[in-house]
Amino acid sequence: xxETRIISADEEDMKSAVxxxxxxxxxxxxxxxxxxxxxxxxxxxxxxxxxxKVFAAKERPAFDPLIVHIASFKELAEVAVLxxxxxxxxxxxxxxxxxxxxxxxxxxxxxxxxxxxxxxPTVAVRQSGNVIxxxxxxxxxxxxxxxxxxRFGRISPTSASAVMKELEGRIPLVVDGGAxxxxxxxxxxxxxxxxxxxxxxxxxxxxxPVTKEELQKFGKVVIEKKISERPDAPGQLESHYAPRTPxxxxxxxxxxxxxxxxxxxxxxxxxxxxAGYVDLHEWERVEELSPGSGKLMEAAVRLFHVMRVLDEExxxxxxxxxxxxxxxxxxxxxxxxxxxxxR
Ligand code: TXA
Ligand code: MG
Numbered sequence: 001x002x003e004t005r006i007i008s009a010d011e012e013d014m015k016s017a018v019x020x021x022x023x024x025x026x027x028x029x030x031x032x033x034x035x036x037x038x039x040x041x042x043x044x045x046x047x048x049x050x051x052x053k054v055f056a057a058k059e060r061p062a063f064d065p066l067i068v069h070i071a072s073f074k075e076l077a078e079v080a081v082l083x084x085x086x087x088x089x090x091x092x093x094x095x096x097x098x099x100x101x102x103x104x105x106x107x108x109x110x111x112x113x114x115x116x117x118x119x120x121p122t123v124a125v126r127q128s129g130n131v132i133x134x135x136x137x138x139x140x141x142x143x144x145x146x147x148x149x150x151r152f153g154r155i156s157p158t159s160a161s162a163v164m165k166e167l168e169g170r171i172p173l174v175v176d177g178g179a180x181x182x183x184x185x186x187x188x189x190x191x192x193x194x195x196x197x198x199x200x201x202x203x204x205x206x207x208x209p210v211t212k213e214e215l216q217k218f219g220k221v222v223i224e225k226k227i228s229e230r231p232d233a234p235g236q237l238e239s240h241y242a243p244r245t246p247x248x249x250x251x252x253x254x255x256x257x258x259x260x261x262x263x264x265x266x267x268x269x270x271x272x273x274x275a276g277y278v279d280l281h282e283w284e285r286v287e288e289l290s291p292g293s294g295k296l297m298e299a300a301v302r303l304f305h306v307m308r309v310l311d312e313e314x315x316x317x318x319x320x321x322x323x324x325x326x327x328x329x330x331x332x333x334x335x336x337x338x339x340x341x342x343r
Contacts, residue, residue, distance in 0.1 A: 004168045006160055009034070009132045009177045018132065021175050022139035030054050032149040032163045033136060034177030036129040037101045037185050037209065038156040038304070039163045040069070040146030041171065042136070045079065048113040051145050055115075057170040060152040065118040066145040067103050067186070070127050071137030079143050080106035080123050085193035089200045093191075093218055098127040099134060101186040101209040116145050126186055132177045148185060155241055155304050155311070155339075158183050162308060182209045183301035184331050191219065207331040209300065223330065239341040241304070243311035247318045247340040253280050262316035267306060269299060269323045277321045285313055289323070289332075296328040303332060307339065 009017040021031045025042060028050040033042045041058060043050035045068045055062060068079050073094055076082070082090055083106075090104060108123035117123050128134055137144050148156040150166040157163040160176035167174075187208030192201040200219040204212065207223060215221045247267075250256050253276035258264055263284040266277055271288040273279050278286065287306045289299035310318045320336050323329045 002169060004164065004171055004174060006164065006174045006176050009175050014132060014135070017175050018135045018139055021136045021173065024173055025050070025136070025140050025144070029173070030057060030171055032160075032167065032171055032174040033133050033146070034130050034160075034175060034180060035069075035133050035146070036181045038158055038180055038183070039149040039160070040133070040144075041149040041167070042144045042146040044140065045116055045143040045145035046111055046113065048115050051113060051115050054145065054147065057167055058147060058150070058152050060147065062115070063118050064152075065120055065124065066116050066147050067124040067126055068112065068116060069133065069137060069144045069146055070125060071134050071143075073098065073127065075143055076125060077109075079109055079112050080125055081109055083107060086191045086200060089191050089193075089218055094127070096218070097210055097214075099129040100127070101129065101182050102126060103186045103188040105188065105190045105205070124188060129181075130177065132175065136175070153237070153240055153242060155243060155307050156185060158301075158304050162305070165308070179301075181301070183303060183305070184208055184328075184335065186210070187215075187331070189215070207334045209328065209331065211327045212330065213327060238338065239343045240338040241307075241335045242339045242341075242343065243307050243318065245311050245313075245315050245318050247307075247320055247336070249320050249322065249336060249340045253277050256280060256319055259316075263314075265310045265313055265315045265318045267310060267318055267320040269321050270295075275321050277319065281319075284315055285310065296323065296332065299323060300328045300332055303335060
């Protein structure tokens with residue numbers, strides 16, 4: 001592959017960008033497209049050859065299944081089978097959060113190639129909240145398989161320029177829809193109906209923009225911790241979302257022991273000295289996740305961008321301040337822990 005083209009999907013260019021992207025997908029090409037969470041690398045979900053190109057461009061191992069994106073709730077029946085005992089819960093959740101950043105694991109339909117699901121009997125499904133993405137799906141008339149548009153294990157891209165840094169020269173086309181509104185990948189859940197219990201069990205396989213608090217209206221919610229050991233969640237590796245520069249996290253600030261002559265950067269939540277990090281060291285560079293008043297929401301939107309900025313500084317290590325583990329903070333801490341996990 002040689003040249004990667006970026007096309008704008010601004011208001012006046014949106015129609016033509018949607019047409020061009022859908023035509024490329026229909027021909028079996030792969031295209032990077034914006035979603036509300038992060039940019040995805042899209043392929044026609046029913047075309048196994050196209051899906052194989054996605055794995056190749058990302059250098060993603062075949063054991064890590066893709067999410068299938070539907071353009072409308074009606075399309076769900078094409079990719080998944082709705083078990084009777086959880087159908088009501090799926091419909092309620094879809095009503096509350098779709099289109100949006102919630103991915104539901106369901107038994108797959110025969111139409112979905114095994115490559116998409118890495119041979120699992122289940123498929124991960126969501127309806128993206130991004131209008132450009134959904135319009136491409138509608139124009140294509142088929143569901144879209146799309147993982148995040150980064151090299152495997154790296155930081156997910158939240159802008160077209162970040163996609164270029166990850167995949168330039170490896171894919172033919174990027175649709176530029178601006179910065180992603182959420183900034184973190186979708187929440188992934190499974191749903192189980194428990195005999196004798198009134199409420200279903202909702203297991204969170206990946207924390208994301210839809211929080212535990214929000215899901216609790218629909219069932220008993222458990223956030224899975226050691227998921228990398230679960231055979232039904234093969235892609236949730238301990239080390240992920242990682243910058244090339246080592247990222248360090250500590251139980252308490254005093255545990256940081258800088259080495260002589262090394263250059264360290266700080267990824268701070270709000271730049272507040274009271275957190276114990278800002279004045280701990282002569283940082284080469286300090287970046288705040290939430291410089292404004294947006295707090296966790298702002299931090300989520302900016303997390304991957306700021307990680308990328310610090311990664312480009314050529315530092316010896318990045319120290320990350322923890323954020324409080326409530327609401328969106330759960331998903332932010334999940335990404336930080338995985339980024340700091342030994343590789
Ligand atoms: O927000 C998002 O979810 C973005 C946008 C592009 O939609 N996509 C995304 O895809 O983050 P990806 O491939 O980077 O992460 C999908 C995760 C993987 O860790 C994979 O293991 C898991 O979903 N997954 C996919 N199918 C699964 C299945 N059948 N059972 C369990 N986990 C599954
Ligand atoms: Mg990913």
